Amino acid sequence: MNFQVYNRELQVGELKIIGVASSSICLVGDAQTIQLAATFDTPAESLIIGPFVPLHPKI
């Protein structure tokens, strides 16, 4: 595949962003490769109802 890009004038007035989070990027410029990965685990077992017990510490 051929990928031809013409970068003409690029001018932005104002950027308003609340949050850049969990392996994200806000880039003013060029990049060659970008790899962003994020995992978020909250399965049913994550909801624990009962007496408060500490998580298993480092043994």
Added chain:
Amino acid sequence: MLQRTSVVDKLSVNVVSFSSTVEIGDVTYYQALSRALAVQRQRELFYGTEGHFKNYSVFSEPIVLPPITERVESHFENLKPIIKVQHINITGVSSASLLQVGNCRHLYSEARIKHIRQLEQTVNTPVGENLIQLNAPSQLDIVTSESPVSVTGTDITESEISDNVSNNQEPSSTQNDE
């Protein structure tokens, strides 16, 4: 490629946290990793030394990137050598994120989050299929005396729940062994 100059007149950021970066200038390699155990408890309680990433697979499982099979011939023509932004206003940059003014050749970033919620058990709450009944801290083989916060908050021995818990002691301990 990567020959354009970035110009930002004004940059305001409030918070940069947890393996995040604000980069002004060019970068060849950027790599960031953030791991988080997010525990929400109904009551304000933290035991101090608890939690270990090795106990949760989300922190060790491989993240498979889709393979690039197609060969791409790229050609860039930068007719204007400047990228211009007058004002950037960002409230927060967090968890292995990047805010950059400039060029970045290779970028890899990874964020892994395990989210756990703990709710207090009321006396007559039935334990559903999805919910795990837990033992009292004294029944676990964890040394809690060293914790900076006392565990008297979970004193259930004198409450009404204690009957409930001791009745369920047999099945719940087998659950924990799993």
